[in-house]
Amino acid sequence: MAVSGSLAQGRVKLPGAFERGVDIIRMLEHVDEWPEATGLYFIMPTGSQLINHTRFQLQPWYGDAQKELVGLWSNFLGLEFVMMIAAPNVLQSPGLKNWLYRPSAIDVLIGKSKRQIGLSWQDGRLHRPIQVTFEKLVTSTASKGTDS
Known part of the structure; x- marks a missing residue:
């Protein structure tokens, strides 16, 4: 995109x-050489409510x-x-300490059922999962149309 x-x-x-010092081509070719603290972050606070949109957004x-x-920010089915x-x-942006660095999985709980998307990181660190609980189906009157 850039x-x-x-x-x-x-x-x-x-x-x-790109920020000075970022060699995006090298990072894509050598994923084991990404600088410390770079990579995927889940940025939603614990207890956040989300709407499961059937879309994928990038920014x-x-x-x-x-x-x-x-x-690159992304929204995948309501997860940011x-x-x-x-x-x-982190010193300049204290909110970053609340972000979840390299989550181990996305666990979706629906009643007594659990669905999981596993993520694998070969960095020797302990990684925590994202846990999402389905509460209720929300319907939108704006998306309902008339049949022709």
Whole structure:
């Protein structure tokens, strides 16, 4: 997305430069060489309520100066993640300490049933799962149409 020069918010073009020191091509070719604290984060606080949308959203994630890309935000079925390509600074952004770094799984509890998507990280660390409990089906009157 950044290389295409097509990043925009509304009709305003956004910068496509990566943070200094980020070699995205090398990171993609050598996943074992990602800098410390980079990678996938689950960013929703414990106890958050979400709506399971049947869509996938992507958005660039900018650093404090809003000029350089440091990651990619995504929303997958209502779950929010950020893939950080530059190591975040927890001292400058204290909210980051609440993010779940490299979750081990996504556990979805529906009544007595449990569904799981397992994630594997070969970094020697202990990783915690994301746990989501299905509470109720929500229907939208806005999405209901008339048959023709």
